[in-house]
Amino acid sequence: RKKIGVLTSGGDSPGMNASVRAIVRVGIARGCDVYGIYEGYRGLVEGKEKIKKLKWDDVRGFIHIGGTVIGTARCMEFKERPGRLQAAENLIKNGIDALIVCGGDGSLTGADLFRSEWSGLLAELVSLGRCSAEEIEPYRALTIVGLVGSIDNDMSSTDITIGAVTSLHRICESVDSISSTAMSHQRAFVIEVMGRHCGWLALMAGISCGADLVFIPERPPVEEDWETSMCDLLQSHRLLGKRKTIVIVAEGAIDQHLKPIKPDYIKDVLSSRLGLDTRVTTLGHVQRGGAPAAFDRYLSTIQGVEAVEAVFRSTPELPSPMIGMCQNQVTWQPLVKAVEMTHAVAKAIKEKDFKRAMELRDPE
Ligand code: ADP
Numbered sequence: 133r134k135k136i137g138v139l140t141s142g143g144d145s146p147g148m149n150a151s152v153r154a155i156v157r158v159g160i161a162r163g164c165d166v167y168g169i170y171e172g173y174r175g176l177v178e179g180k181e182k183i184k185k186l187k188w189d190d191v192r193g194f195i196h197i198g199g200t201v202i203g204t205a206r207c208m209e210f211k212e213r214p215g216r217l218q219a220a221e222n223l224i225k226n227g228i229d230a231l232i233v234c235g236g237d238g239s240l241t242g243a244d245l246f247r248s249e250w251s252g253l254l255a256e257l258v259s260l261g262r263c264s265a266e267e268i269e270p271y272r273a274l275t276i277v278g279l280v281g282s283i284d285n286d287m288s289s290t291d292i293t294i295g296a297v298t299s300l301h302r303i304c305e306s307v308d309s310i311s312s313t314a315m316s317h318q319r320a321f322v323i324e325v326m327g328r329h330c331g332w333l334a335l336m337a338g339i340s341c342g343a344d345l346v347f348i349p350e351r352p353p354v355e356e357d358w359e360t361s362m363c364d365l366l367q368s369h370r371l372l373g374k375r376k377t378i379v380i381v382a383e384g385a386i387d388q389h390l391k392p393i394k395p396d397y398i399k400d401v402l403s404s405r406l407g408l409d410t411r412v413t414t415l416g417h418v419q420r421g422g423a424p425a426a427f428d429r430y431l432s433t434i435q436g437v438e439a440v441e442a443v444f445r446s447t448p449e450l451p452s453p454m455i456g457m458c459q460n461q462v463t464w465q466p467l468v469k470a471v472e473m474t475h476a477v478a479k480a481i482k483e484k485d486f487k488r489a490m491e492l493r494d495p496e
Contacts, residue, residue, distance in 0.1 A: 134164040136443055137183070137228040140200040141172035141207075141235035141242070144420060145281045145295025147428035149201050151234050153194040154436025156186045162440060167228055171203040172235070173210035173242060179222035195429050198298075198422045200281075204235075216246055220253040221262055223274070230275040230443040234294065234432075236282035237474045240454060244471045247276045247452045275446040277439045278454035278467050279432070283420055286330035288473035288493050289465045290456030294432045298425040299326070300336050306415050307341040311376060320366070320377035320408040322395040326419050327382045329478060330493075333419075334382035343378040344369055347385035347393050349481060350489050358387065362398070363405050370406075377408060390484065431457065438462050 138155045140148045152168065159166040168186045169175045175182030194201060209215030223231065233243045246253075254271065257263040280287045283299035303325050314321050323343075327333040331348025338346035344366055347353070355361045366377050379402075385393040395412045402410040424432070435455045442453050442464060453464040454471075473492055480489040 137167045139169035141239035146198045146298035146424035147294040147432035149194040151432035151436040153191040154433045158440040171205045173207040174205040176219040234279040234281040240278045276452040277442045285332040289470040297427045303337040314376035320410040324414045329384040331382040347381045349384040
């Protein structure tokens with residue numbers, strides 16, 4: 133009888149609960165025991181009451197709740213080997229032989245490291261006398277499956293991550309609210325949106341809300357004097373009769389020299405050079421919260437089902453997969469490859485190779 137552990141980790145994202153629900157119910161339907169590991173990797177390291185068997189009814193009503201009911205955390209201990217050793221021991225002591233992690237690129241990087249170290253961790257547990265050789269025998273092949281839960285949509289090798297669409301909806305609603313007051317007063321608004329080092333939310337919000345200008349990390353302004361180009365553009369829109377100005381700035385927006393572009397700075401430029409009554413709005417955590425959009429409920433459910441399937445189909449030769457979505461098809465990618473590609477994007481941006489960053493993020 134397979135025992136599957138499921139945890140949600142890193143930044144919460146709407147839809148994580150729906151994936152936990154799907155994993156628990158499909159797992160039970162396929163004859164497995166499913167354990168919820170509470171508070172992400174922290175729960176895995178702490179063990180004891182943080183690891184609980186979940187029954188069918190325990191996930192009732194999960195599908196429409198935002199955030200993650202089983203909790204998430206940033207866990208420094210898991211970044212260090214002793215923490216991961218403790219995590220391995222807790223899995224074995226609870227009889228868990230497969231782990232499904234729903235989290236962002238940090239969480240999946242941690243999952244991939246854990247996977248790569250697994251046999252070494254087992255050997256260490258035996259040599260330290262914390263587990264016996266017979267005890268570890270059934271756990272030689274731990275399967276780890278990754279689901280990408282992130283509002284940022286920043287994972288390479290998948291078109292869309294769990295929570296990104298809901299977050300985009302929340303941003304659009306907020307920008308629409310701001311737009312009506314901006315138009316009434318003929319104001320300019322500089323709106324900062326989340327996304328860490330990824331501009332997907334900002335770009336999509338810009339298109340969906342008809343913003344005048346968008347700043348994203350992957351395509352910094354090409355001009356050295358981008359401030360003048362910005363003012364010329366926004367002024368031309370005003371001359372065409374537009375009564376409002378909306379500029380969307382990704383939190384990771386940078387210039388050609390990798391210097392952050394901050395909303396307050398844009399506000400100062402627009403106020404002083406164009407004389408626009410300019411306000412800054414940082415949308416903040418409203419972007420993460422609330423009920424998941426229908427698409428995220430669907431995405432996390434079908435990917436949760438696929439994650440359980442991956443547990444059954446995994447073999448020692450088949451590397452641990454990350455479940456993704458490419459061209460409307462659920463996909464399996466080796467976790468290690470998706471993590472490497474995501475890190476390569478960050479490296480390309482640091483090296484100012486913005487074109488390569490875009491290609492790596494969307495390899496298809
Ligand atoms: P996200 O998964 O949303 O990107 P974080 O980057 O904060 O969020 O990662 C969540 C957790 O995953 C961290 O608190 C840590 O426990 C684990 N983690 C992140 N990066 C690593 C790493 N390089 N090695 C081991 N664990 C990691």
